[in-house]
Amino acid sequence: DAKTTQPPSMDCAEGRAANLPCNHSTISGNEYVYWYRQIHSQGPQYIIHGLKNNETNEMASLIITEDRKSSTLILPHATLRDTAVYYCIVRVANQAGTALIFGKGTTLSVSS
Amino acid sequence: ETGVTQTPRHLVMGMTNKKSLKCEQHLGHNAMYWYKQSAKKPLELMFVYSLEERVENNSVPSRFSPECPNSSHLFLHLHTLQPEDSALYLCASSQDGLGRFGELFFGEGSRLTVL
Numbered sequence: 001d002a003k004t005t006q007p008p009s010m011d012c013a014e015g016r017a018a019n020l021p022c023n024h025s026t027i028s029g030n031e032y033v034y035w036y037r038q039i040h041s042q043g044p045q046y047i048i049h050g051l052k053n054n055e056t057n058e059m060a061s062l063i064i065t066e067d068r069k070s071s072t073l074i075l076p077h078a079t080l081r082d083t084a085v086y087y088c089i090v091r092v093a094n095q096a097g098t099a100l101i102f103g104k105g106t107t108l109s110v111s112s
Numbered sequence: 113e114t115g116v117t118q119t120p121r122h123l124v125m126g127m128t129n130k131k132s133l134k135c136e137q138h139l140g141h142n143a144m145y146w147y148k149q150s151a152k153k154p155l156e157l158m159f160v161y162s163l164e165e166r167v168e169n170n171s172v173p174s175r176f177s178p179e180c181p182n183s184s185h186l187f188l189h190l191h192t193l194q195p196e197d198s199a200l201y202l203c204a205s206s207q208d209g210l211g212r213f214g215e216l217f218f219g220e221g222s223r224l225t226v227l
Contacts, residue, residue, distance in 0.1 A: 036216070043204070044204075046217070099168065100216055
């Protein structure tokens, strides 16, 4: 699976948009971009995924560049409960029994 | 309610004890996973089971022994552990296969302390 690079930490004011970047310059054509987050001492939680088109759900938006070498997770109105470690992972879909490999992620701190 | 239940949530054991961690998924998934998360370290993949067969063993010491009796249950048997094995052990499940992207659903984890 392709390697990803994320900033170790970011700060965001409550109510503002949080934009979390991820570089995946070696991504291959059949690899998806996944985002998970982990609130302290809990299991990671799926946020969103995409292949090449921008995606949006009730939690966040995912913007993938045209060359697919980077992406940005957007939390449109961050709250204190969004404080967590955010993981960007690339992985081939439909590959039975192949697990997600987590890196160090970005620690997002949302403050009032 | 995540659909993946882990017990016990907390476990303290001595180095000579034998204990087991249990994971149960109520989502009808066909793959299950054990991850380990030590303090201030990324999640480490330990074992992967797909259709009840182990498909990956990520160089885990033999003092950790997984068991997957059916597609809904996963165990991690522990014996003669070391203090450095103290960590949060996370179980996850997914539905893999054609047309699926294999979203992982995690349990809340079992916090293990080895004295």
